[in-house]
Amino acid sequence: MTIDARPTGAADPLADGWRRPRGPRLGYRVDAWVALGLAGGTALSLTLTRSAGIMDDSPWWLAALWVALIALPLAARRRFPEIVALLVSIVFGVFGSIGVTDALFSSICLYVAIYSVGAWSHNRILARWSRLGIITGMFIWLFWTLIDHANQATSIPELSREGFFSPYAAYGLLQVLLNLVYFWAAYHFGDAAWHAARRSAALEARTLELAAERERTASQAVTLERVRIARELHDVVAHHVSLMGVQAGAARRILDRDPAAAARAISVIEESARTAVDELHTMLGALRADDVDCDGAQPAHQSTSTRGVDQLAELAQENADAGLSVRMQVIGDPRPVPGTIGLSLYRIAQEALTNTRKHAGAGATAELRLRYETDAIELEVTDTGRGSHPPAAPTSGEPAPGAAGGLGQRGMRERVAAVGGTLELANRPRGGYLVRARVPLAGASPAPAAEALTPADLLVPTRPVAE
Incomplete structure (x- = not known):
């Protein structure tokens, strides 16, 4: 909806055809x-x-x-x-x-x-x-x-007319000079008053436009915050509830013949529930924080989670504990990553691995690669599944009809777009599914070589749950 900030019937003060209002x-x-x-x-x-x-x-x-x-x-x-x-x-x-x-x-x-x-x-x-x-x-x-x-x-x-420059000639010249100043002042100050009124009208129009823009911005900020909260809730709940569902099913099937394995599965359920509650508390605490702005929206540079690329190894281990064989690699020299980008990549990896567990089928494995480039960071999640992944969400932002993963994939696209990156979702030619997110890292400097981690340091051992 477009809001016209100018009073009804008023022309644009900056337009050539502007007419000064007569006033009240x-x-x-x-x-x-x-x-x-x-x-x-x-x-x-x-x-x-x-x-x-x-x-x-x-x-x-x-x-x-x-x-x-x-x-x-x-x-x-x-x-x-x-x-x-x-x-x-x-x-x-x-x-x-x-x-x-x-x-x-x-x-x-x-x-x-x-x-x-x-x-x-x-x-x-x-x-x-x-x-x-x-x-x-x-x-x-x-x-x-x-x-x-x-x-x-x-x-x-009394004024003589004699001579080349007589007293009367001086009198006449004085009259001409006085009239020149007189008429110039009337002309100049009249125009000055018109231009001053035009500037005042332009300032008033811009003030109204700024007020209308502020209302639109406040409304958009509330809408964006609601979308962000929905995305965070989806990422937290979908991942952990899916993980708990898988472990609960495994525990139920092996409870009689392997109580120890069932106990381990129940421990994973407990840990997943605790982690989900902690993340929800973190998010709700951020929403109630004193630094939330007057429109109810949290500043864009702050995150409701402490998750980032440093926690990708923990995420891979969680999925390994849930029975999905995950191998993680870090390629390139690690460097500081802004919190917003780190959280976005973490959530994308979380959603991709959740979809792998849900749709890739039994015996599927996954690889999680974090690649540091000169001016960007790239996250790639692939699997070897034979199941049917959800179709990619349409570019309009609406979930695909009947697709369970529509909201998750839309959330991935929104997260990548928010940090200025690109996202690729596709079936692999040799089977499986590919999720690749690439985000620019402007101005990021590499960390010292002594602190760099090799890919072997981040290989996550897998421990599938016994059937």
Whole structure:
């Protein structure tokens, strides 16, 4: 199941077609209050400008109309930024040409209008060209006004027009520089606000995705832990119960004519039961440990068993005691093996030998080889049985219908896959069955030669149970 971490109707903030959300209704109310505040400030500034004699006396209704048209449209700047900016710029230029203006708030209104196009426009191409068009028109109007006033001696008469760089020319250049900074700021900070909103939306979307991913990971961790527990239980119970069943049957058949051999078989049953209980206690203790994470899953690098490649000789001896002739060989120089890999190989060998006892038939023998290579370790279990081994589990992970060994073989595949190895399950051409697992050993260094064991050191004597 795929979980969409983005809010309903929201586009990907990193996509080219992302549109900035208009925000809650509170934002529209704030814009309305800002527009009313600017209208009040513009009215006060206009009154002071008229009182100072800077602006020509004009009808009060014309001044009131100018105040309304220059400020009140800003209430809709979030919803219709391009239209509002165009209207405010036209009002600014037209009424400024006839002398209806102030010295402060009209410029603030125009700045907010241009800024809002960059901050709120959904069409970024239209936002760019509409602002460039407004700015170009404003500079054309500015140059036209400066040239027109330069030819009127009554306009700013205190500034001389004489000379190559006259005082009036300096005044005009100052106006151009001020307008360049003014319009650049309105353009730049509008875009900056849009990009900041996009980054904020992307961060929010990623936060939601991470939360959803964490939920998926927690669910997967619980599922994987349940599979791991089921696999461990299968390996422990199947091996030891099978061993106890074989020994119990042998003891029952020879109890009357060979009590000593029956006693040995019962001792094997007792030892197998004790070992199974110990392994179950170890596994349950690990599940109840304090370092189990908050999702209920044990860390992957920890094992619920102390079994590993060092205990393969004990495993071979257990099967020999159960009546299966097992020969073990260690090829190559032994080296340290990570606990997870060691446990996986041990369980694979345990399952393979259990299947041999169950399916290989009477008189079958088995060979267990542990091969240390330069960059890998390989476990091979073969038998000479004539019985019918269970078919290999399908690659889908489901056990083969009617196959008693489906779960065991699936467990082998899961264990090998978990440590990055490969598994081969096949019938041998000359009879018998082959289980071969190969696992990489990245970074493992060989043990000192003095501690290496020869294959002869690990030959396990067989002691079949008398019939």
